[in-house]
Amino acid sequence: MRINSKVIQASCLTVALTLSSAAQAALNVFACEPEYAALVHELAPEANIYSATTAMQDPHQVQARPSLIAKMRQADLVVCAGADLEVGWLPMLQMKSANAKVRSTDQGLFFAADHIETLDRLESVDRSMGDVHAKGNPHLHFDPERLLKVAEALHLKLVQLEPDSKTQYDAALADFSARWQAATLKWQALAAPLKGQKVIAYHSSFRYLFNWLGIEQVGDLEPKPGLAPTTAHLAELQHRAQQGDVMAIIVASYQDERGAHWLGERATLPVQVLPMSVGGNEDSDDLFSLYQSVITLLLSYSQP
Structure with a gap:
């Protein structure tokens, strides 16, 4: 064949x-x-x-x-x-x-x-x-x-x-x-001025970031994890903010900003939305730029 x-x-x-x-x-x-x-x-x-x-x-x-x-x-x-x-x-x-x-x-x-x-x-x-x-x-x-x-x-x-x-x-x-x-x-060198600063934040989304940089979260917009802010709870946070040592109110990119702005207006505090992950703002297209963006945004509110 x-x-x-x-x-x-x-x-x-x-x-x-x-x-x-x-x-x-x-x-x-x-x-x-x-x-x-x-x-x-x-x-x-x-x-x-x-x-x-x-x-x-x-x-x-x-x-x-x-x-x-x-x-x-x-x-x-x-x-x-x-x-x-x-x-x-x-x-x-x-x-x-x-x-x-x-x-x-x-x-x-x-x-x-x-x-x-x-x-x-x-x-x-x-x-x-x-x-x-x-x-x-x-x-x-x-x-x-x-x-x-x-x-x-x-x-x-x-x-x-x-x-x-x-x-x-x-x-x-x-x-x-x-x-x-x-x-x-x-x-770490760039973020040195953030050590000891105090913030109010939504949830514990930035727990590791704050722990790393030495930032203290003194209040949570949530009454309990997973529960939306209530007027009564926000009023308590307003009382805490009157001590004058809170740098800013921090919200993650996917979180509802309404409670933060309610508190910010009454406590005269800036509200900063931080990208929770890559793509959370126009300056965070990879892990390196995500970190840089978050630190830069926080530094804009750093108190002496």
């Missing part, structure tokens, strides 16, 4: 192209929040990265939309804050997507909070306490040292999923780590 050499060549070419395509296929990453989409981009710039939320959305409250289910179905890796921040919607996405690869942290599921010591852990919680997290405050991305530890852990996860790309992942982590540590020293 004669074998057509052209057919063989065509078949070999098809197989080669298929194998090449498979080898070059980028990792599909589903990030629960934009700060983790940005972190993945630093560590795996060739990955296909999708962020389920924006800085203008409350990450506690997300609808399990068909588009999110479809993206999770395609994911090789899911990266989230953890500490139960996404407990109201992530399990539903996992169930409906039927993607076994991203159901366990042993495989393609990664929680940032699992790799650092969170602030404000609680031994037990009940409904009377409001919307609190027993595993600690999940908004950890505003602590540069903790975020670097998360980056190191995420690097190991990437290597676990794609061991053949270890060299590239090692190089990306080394580059990010060097730039991040240099930037952290610069930010």
Whole structure:
């Protein structure tokens, strides 16, 4: 029997192209929040990265939309804050997507909070306490040292999923780590005047930022975590503000500003909206510019 050499060549070419395509296929990453989409981009710039939320959305409250289910179905890796921040919607996405690869942290599921010591852990919680997290405050991305530890852990996860790309992942982590540590020293020097300043804020969204910079949150616009400001509670905060030592009222980019402005007008205090994550304002298009933007905005209200 004669074998057509052209057919063989065509078949070999098809197989080669298929194998090449498979080898070059980028990792599909589903990030629960934009700060983790940005972190993945630093560590795996060739990955296909999708962020389920924006800085203008409350990450506690997300609808399990068909588009999110479809993206999770395609994911090789899911990266989230953890500490139960996404407990109201992530399990539903996992169930409906039927993607076994991203159901366990042993495989393609990664929680940032699992790799650092969170602030404000609680031994037990009940409904009377409001919307609190027993595993600690999940908004950890505003602590540069903790975020670097998360980056190191995420690097190991990437290597676990794609061991053949270890060299590239090692190089990306080394580059990010060097730039991040240099930037952290610069930010610490820049933010020195903020140490000891006092603010009133909405929720504990910036708990890690304030802890890092030495800012004291002396009041919360929420009567209890997760509850909207009430007139009675705002009146109490107005009384506290009369001491004259509060720098500003701080609100995150996705939070309702009405209570803050009510208090600001009566207490003669400035209201500052800070980007909660990458994309929260026009000056925060990556993690580096996010930190720079937040510190710059806070410094504009710094008191001597």
